[in-house]
Amino acid sequence: MEIDTFRRCLALLRADYPSWDAPAKRFENAYRRTPYTILVSTLLSFQTRDETTLEAGRRLFAVADTPEAMLALREEEIAGLIYPVGFWRKKATSILEVTRTLLDRHGSEVPRTLSELTAIKGIGPKTAKIVLENAYGQSVAAVDTHVHRILNLLGFVETYTPEETDRALEAKLLSEERKGLNRLLVSFGQTICKSRHPRCDACPIREYCPEYDE
Known part of the structure; x- marks a missing residue:
């Protein structure tokens, strides 16, 4: 073409x-949309249907939708809230690791560049680009x-x-x-x-x- x-x-x-009534569009009004919740939701989404990711995000962000609040949760609590997303135990671990890095290196802010995002363990180029597109409107x-x-x-x-x-x-x-x-x-x-x-x-x-x- x-x-x-x-x-x-x-x-x-x-x-x-x-x-279009697409599952991907339902995220726009499902919960408070911030760079952090967009990042965590993207981490939840891999190898998981959007409908499942959406409900997991609603449960999780009703309890903790900031890095500080997330770090107050135990890994087992996060795992229980996001179940049954794919690899839910591993994703609970990853969410905490990524969140700690945001707090330690970036003052709890989600970076605005591809290089800074992909330097964080657990964030690959695809995740980073989804965040840059949806959180910061980048091209x-x-x-x-x-x-x-x-x-x-x-x-x-x-x-x-x-x-x-x-x-x-x-x-x-x-x-x-x-x-x-x-x-x-x-x-x-x-x-x-x-x-x-x-x-x-x-x-x-x-x-x-x-x-x-x-």
């Missing part, structure tokens, strides 16, 4: 976005399975891993075009372009999709 065609697709998807695009799958499906990239897709996007898209891309494509993948049983009849960009068969 050529870049101009892809840009037309992005415009159509953004116009259709308000009508970065976190590549998860939805983003990787959809971009390859459209033929905009030809890559084998999300990491390769990430590098391709850095080269192909302008900074402002990467802004909000993760939220847009994740929501699109959850509601219309599903990996199983895609709703092609409801897709606003089906005419541009190589896989669409009338």
